[in-house]
Amino acid sequence: MEEGASRIRRRVSVHKRTRPGSASACAAPAEAERAPGEAEEEEEEGAGARRRKTAQPAEAQPAEAQPAEVHPAGSSRPSRSPGQTPVIPTSQQPGAGDQHYDSEEDMFGDYDSFSENSILAQVEDLEQRYMQLPEQGKHATDLASEDLHSESIKNELSVTHVSDFTECKTNEQTENQTGGEDAAAEPGDDPLYDVPSSQVLCFDDLQSSSDDLHHQSTQERDRSSSSHKTGNEELQHQPNDEMSSKVQTSSDTNRRKSIKDFLKSAMTGNAKAQIPVFSRNKQLKEALLSEEMNVAKETIESSSSDLGPFYSLPSKVRDLYVQFKGIEKLYEWQHTCLTLSCVQERKNLIYSLPTSGGKTLVAEILMLQELLCRRKDVLMILPYVALVQEKISGLSSFGIELGFFVEEYAGSKGRFPPTKRREKKSLYIATIEKAHSLVNSLIETGRISSLGLVVVDELHMIGEGSRGAILEMTLAKVIYTSKTTQIIGMSATLNNVKDLQEFLQAEYYSSQFRPVELKEYLKINDTIYEVDSKAESSMTFSRLLHYKYSDSLRKMDPDHLVALVTEVIPNYSCLVFCPSKKNCENVAEMLCKFLDKEYLKHREKEKCELMKNLRSSSSGHLCPILRRTVPFGVAYHHGGLTGEERKLLEEAYSAGVLCLLTCTSTLAAGVNLPARRVILRAPYVAKEFLKRNQYKQMIGRAGRAGIDTTGESILILQEKDKQKVLELITRPPENCYSHLVQQFTKGIQALFLSLIGLKVSAYPSLP
Numbered sequence: 001m002e003e004g005a006s007r008i009r010r011r012v013s014v015h016k017r018t019r020p021g022s023a024s025a026c027a028a029p030a031e032a033e034r035a036p037g038e039a040e041e042e043e044e045e046g047a048g049a050r051r052r053k054t055a056q057p058a059e060a061q062p063a064e065a066q067p068a069e070v071h072p073a074g075s076s077r078p079s080r081s082p083g084q085t086p087v088i089p090t091s092q093q094p095g096a097g098d099q100h101y102d103s104e105e106d107m108f109g110d111y112d113s114f115s116e117n118s119i120l121a122q123v124e125d126l127e128q129r130y131m132q133l134p135e136q137g138k139h140a141t142d143l144a145s146e147d148l149h150s151e152s153i154k155n156e157l158s159v160t161h162v163s164d165f166t167e168c169k170t171n172e173q174t175e176n177q178t179g180g181e182d183a184a185a186e187p188g189d190d191p192l193y194d195v196p197s198s199q200v201l202c203f204d205d206l207q208s209s210s211d212d213l214h215h216q217s218t219q220e221r222d223r224s225s226s227s228h229k230t231g232n233e234e235l236q237h238q239p240n241d242e243m244s245s246k247v248q249t250s251s252d253t254n255r256r257k258s259i260k261d262f263l264k265s266a267m268t269g270n271a272k273a274q275i276p277v278f279s280r281n282k283q284l285k286e287a288l289l290s291e292e293m294n295v296a297k298e299t300i301e302s303s304s305s306d307l308g309p310f311y312s313l314p315s316k317v318r319d320l321y322v323q324f325k326g327i328e329k330l331y332e333w334q335h336t337c338l339t340l341s342c343v344q345e346r347k348n349l350i351y352s353l354p355t356s357g358g359k360t361l362v363a364e365i366l367m368l369q370e371l372l373c374r375r376k377d378v379l380m381i382l383p384y385v386a387l388v389q390e391k392i393s394g395l396s397s398f399g400i401e402l403g404f405f406v407e408e409y410a411g412s413k414g415r416f417p418p419t420k421r422r423e424k425k426s427l428y429i430a431t432i433e434k435a436h437s438l439v440n441s442l443i444e445t446g447r448i449s450s451l452g453l454v455v456v457d458e459l460h461m462i463g464e465g466s467r468g469a470i471l472e473m474t475l476a477k478v479i480y481t482s483k484t485t486q487i488i489g490m491s492a493t494l495n496n497v498k499d500l501q502e503f504l505q506a507e508y509y510s511s512q513f514r515p516v517e518l519k520e521y522l523k524i525n526d527t528i529y530e531v532d533s534k535a536e537s538s539m540t541f542s543r544l545l546h547y548k549y550s551d552s553l554r555k556m557d558p559d560h561l562v563a564l565v566t567e568v569i570p571n572y573s574c575l576v577f578c579p580s581k582k583n584c585e586n587v588a589e590m591l592c593k594f595l596d597k598e599y600l601k602h603r604e605k606e607k608c609e610l611m612k613n614l615r616s617s618s619s620g621h622l623c624p625i626l627r628r629t630v631p632f633g634v635a636y637h638h639g640g641l642t643g644e645e646r647k648l649l650e651e652a653y654s655a656g657v658l659c660l661l662t663c664t665s666t667l668a669a670g671v672n673l674p675a676r677r678v679i680l681r682a683p684y685v686a687k688e689f690l691k692r693n694q695y696k697q698m699i700g701r702a703g704r705a706g707i708d709t710t711g712e713s714i715l716i717l718q719e720k721d722k723q724k725v726l727e728l729i730t731r732p733p734e735n736c737y738s739h740l741v742q743q744f745t746k747g748i749q750a751l752f753l754s755l756i757g758l759k760v761s762a763y764p765s766l767p
């Protein structure tokens with residue numbers, strides 16, 4: 001009976017850890033990699049860690065910041081503690097959280113509470129009933145079986161196909177524990193062994209966007225659901241029924257093999273789709289899919305083991321860049337940077353280039369060198385959850401092809417300490433706060449030296465409020481505790497580089513290269529000026545706006561936004577940065593009131609499809625503003641959108657179905673969305689005057705390499721702000737100053753306490 005109860009607990013526990021969107025979807029490979037005997041210990045540790053989450057102080061499970069509010073002003077936004085009511089965005093149903101931009105809401109999202117109807121509560125209850133039963137044996141087993149078949153648990157166990165994969169694992173574990181033939185199998189034999197968690201999640205996404213794949217996966221699901229049944233039936237028999245165990249084992253193996261094959265080809269295909277395709281464009285989708293599958297097949301078939309031809313990496317890496325990203329040749333600066341002697345010697349490095357200069361590729365090659373050649377783990381730190389997710393989907397295919405794990409540390413995702421890998425190395429992609437927790441856990445477990453490289457994107461964030469302080473603490477700890485860990489920082493907007501170099505003990509490389517020319521303009525009244533650093537006033541007259549404004553239009557649109565956007569859309573894309581979320585929505589609505597009805601005809605079918613998808617993503621409720629604006633190819637984009645809405649809108653915008661997004665500065669932090677023209681509605685973020693860094697990041701969205709051939713930005717300003725704007729466009733980026741020091745009582749104290757807690761330093765001993 002005890003055995004039965006603990007088996008039920010195990011089944012549910014494993015299922016929970018592998019829910020889609022849960023960090024623990026990596027449980028499958030993680031378990032496969034465990035040394036014999038570690039299994040139970042890790043399971044307990046994981047559960048403990050999850051429980052601890054609710055009680056841990058900010059440092060261990062810190063709240064992540066909401067980009068829309070933190071990034072713009074450079075000041076910390078009011079943090080929302082778990083359980084506190086979120087602000088309900090316009091587009092959301094009551095109670096729906098913003099999973100992508102507000103990590104705090106994510107923090108507990110993946111873990112069932114012990115509330116009355118939760119699955120854990122039911123299992124607890126079930127166990128209690130076991131304990132209380134006077135009679136052992138059949139009756140108890142029947143009860144267990146009956147309860148496990150109860151509706152809610154059945155639903156939980158069959159809710160996703162990711163859980164189906166888990167189920168394979170679960171069955172296998174059960175068999176191992178009952179002395180089945182698989183008990184001695186090596187972890188490497190497990191077909192899910194080389195599937196990183198992120199890729200399992202990507203697979204989940206892929207499936208929903210492909211009819212063919214859906215068909216196949218439905219078959220898998222059907223097979224798996226029969227596995228649930230078998231698993232549950234198994235509870236009614238004695239576990240040492242060898243015959244049935246063998247049959248089960250062999251059918252499981254076949255099934256797992258086919259899942260592996262399918263998963264691998266599916267994921268490679270997924271990675272090929274770098275520029276998201278509007279999901280319901282069936283014709284295009286089918287053509288693309290078959291092409292992707294061909295590429296995937298060819299790639300898998302051609303195994304290459306040569307080392308060296310591409311910056312010390314296998315030539316396969318170069319091929320993958322061509323296939324997945326269309327990058328055939330490195331820019332000259334990229335080559336120079338990668339071949340710098342300080343880089344070869346693995347010294348720390350800071351490099352700085354304008355937005356869209358191709359900084360990420362250099363970092364990626366260095367990360368691959370570390371993972372594949374030096375066989376060390378790598379941590380990549382990005383400022384926002386959305387950027388982490390973008391990077392995860394971009395690099396997962398590389399992980400599959402080249403044999404390393406890509407692990408997400410953002411929102412509720414991430415395992416502390418990370419799973420120890422025997423063979424393959426891990427690329428942790430983390431937000432600032434999760435990176436800090438990860439580094440703490442590696443120090444605590446004496447594994448910090450397993451980290452070969454730390455890459456920090458948007459290094460200038462180090463000077464931004466409490467988030468900057470956390471980043472600074474993280475890097476300080478790495479520098480102090482691991483002499484062998486290399487640190488690379490990159491940014492488009494650095495000024496006091498010497499200070500940063502001193503802090504990171506780093507070399508510096510910079511270039512002004514930008515593959516696509518970006519022209520900057522200012523608009524005052526109906527005159528457009530070009531920013532010209534050579535001119536005495538820093539700007540020169542460019543042109544007058546010619547657009548016939550009616551009285552009502554002039555009243556509604558004093559800034560001539562309609563005139564500016566209609567010069568570009570619908571054939572080219574346009575981003576309009578607005579100072580606040582509300583303003584984003586208002587501007588989108590206002591524009592659509594005055595757009596010609598002709599705009600409704602542009603890609604009409606796809607826009608209808610988008611509306612349908614938006615509606616079904618929020619349980620039938622479509623935001624009334626989007627309902628009015630999407631038919632014109634216009635939408636707003638801010639931190640109040642749900643993750644699903646954001647994804648749908650971004651995809652539609654990338655595919656050209658939407659041609660205009662009104663957005664907050666959320667979008668300025670490196671998200672790769674095309675814009676021929678970027679308009680800054682005002683030189684403000686909320687009520688704060690724009691900073692140079694923010695200005696540069698926003699205008700940097702225009703003219704992206706590989707997407708656009710030219711780009712331009714227009715900053716709209718009033719006469720009263722002219723002087724301030726002229727200073728803004730001419731002055732250098734803001735300096736980064738330590739916020740650990742500025743917030744002396746909080747920052748430094750937190751660092752000291754943390755170092756004592758981690759046993760990096762100790763209290764001074766008493767004489």
Ligand SMILES: Nc1ncnc2c1ncn2[C@@H]1O[C@H](COP(=O)(O)OP(=O)(O)OP(=O)(O)O)[C@@H](O)[C@H]1O
Pocket residue numbers: 325326327328329330331334353354355356357358359360361491492669670672700704705706
């Ligand atoms: N050598 C190359 N050839 C062609 N395209 C490239 C090359 N290197 C990078 N790119 C492409 O240029 C675009 C911008 O690159 P990336 O995002 O790395 O720029 P960045 O410098 O990091 O910009 P930001 O500071 O805005 O984040 C990407 O679409 C990338 O795929």
